[in-house]
Amino acid sequence: MNQSSVAVASAPAVAAPSAVAVSLRQVNKSFGSGNTYLPVLKDINLEVRRGELLLLVGPSGCGKTTLLSVMAGILDVDQGVVDVFGIRVDQLSQSRKTRFRQENIGFIFQQFNLIPTLTATENVAVPLIIAGKPYQAALEQARHYLTLVGLGERLEHFPTQLSGGQQQRVAIARALVAEPRLVVCDEPTAALDSATGQLVMEMFREVALSPERAIVIVTHDNRIFPYGDRIAEMLDGRIVDVHDNPNRMR
Numbered sequence: 106m107n108q109s110s111v112a113v114a115s116a117p118a119v120a121a122p123s124a125v126a127v128s129l130r131q132v133n134k135s136f137g138s139g140n141t142y143l144p145v146l147k148d149i150n151l152e153v154r155r156g157e158l159l160l161l162v163g164p165s166g167c168g169k170t171t172l173l174s175v176m177a178g179i180l181d182v183d184q185g186v187v188d189v190f191g192i193r194v195d196q197l198s199q200s201r202k203t204r205f206r207q208e209n210i211g212f213i214f215q216q217f218n219l220i221p222t223l224t225a226t227e228n229v230a231v232p233l234i235i236a237g238k239p240y241q242a243a244l245e246q247a248r249h250y251l252t253l254v255g256l257g258e259r260l261e262h263f264p265t266q267l268s269g270g271q272q273q274r275v276a277i278a279r280a281l282v283a284e285p286r287l288v289v290c291d292e293p294t295a296a297l298d299s300a301t302g303q304l305v306m307e308m309f310r311e312v313a314l315s316p317e318r319a320i321v322i323v324t325h326d327n328r329i330f331p332y333g334d335r336i337a338e339m340l341d342g343r344i345v346d347v348h349d350n351p352n353r354m355r
């Protein structure tokens with residue numbers, strides 16, 4: 106018997122290490138202390154595979170946004186292992202964690218957090234400029250990504266001159282522009298019309314298809330479900346089930 110068949114036989118539910126994008130092991134996270142102490146993530150074990158688009162679902166308040174923030178290195182855990190593409194995020198100093206986020210993570214949160222004094226193009230270029238890309242080249246790549254999300258006609262608009270759905274698309278372009286290995290999205294299509302939502306999901310799909318990358322999306326949106334490879338279900342701070350998506354688009 107060769108090694109790979111041994112691994113498959115002994116651990117069918119666990120992907121080989123090289124196939125894992127994110128590995129969370131016994132992760133616990135709470136907020137507050139004393140009277141306000143609130144455990145929010147409870148013994149979380151979860152693997153996100155390379156090249157997959159994982160959907161994270163569960164009722165409001167169960168800890169989905171907190172879990173995304175932990176994966177993205179935005180929130181520290183109390184206990185447990187947070188491994189993202191082989192990087193032990195839970196062991197990084199704050200300054201290294203900032204760099205880890207810049208180099209590896211694209212996040213799309215419910216608040217778009219666009220900079221009001223910058224145009225759409227400048228907003229999208231920010232991650233590239235921070236990464237040291239020359240200014241004009243950064244703007245060029247930003248325009249390319251804005252065009253991909255259907256905002257080619259709004260490049261020089263300021264956030265206040267854009268609709269909510271358009272602002273969200275700017276935030277999506279900004280999250281993808283530096284081609285991060287892990288993209289985490291908190292209900293990314295809520296403000297988008299159907300056609301745009303579909304466009305955005307096709308882009309996510311393409312990103313997730315790369316074996317060097319992965320996407321995790323929190324969603325309640327039925328329109329998103331066909332794009333997910335697997336579904337992780339959360340309830341009251343715990344992952345209660347992870348399964349293949351029966352409604353996955355082939």
Ligand SMILES: Nc1ncnc2c1ncn2[C@@H]1O[C@H](COP(=O)(O)OP(=O)(O)O)[C@@H](O)[C@H]1O
Nearest residue numbers: 136137143145164165166167168169170171172
């Ligand atoms: N910064 C915070 N301080 C205190 N409690 C928080 C904080 N962020 C989230 N919580 C609480 O943690 C729980 C999980 O929140 P969250 O991860 O936002 O859930 P979801 O995204 O599933 O709705 C909720 O009870 C929420 O009130």
Ligand SMILES: [Mg+2]
Nearest residue numbers: 169170171291
């Ligand atoms: Mg949330």
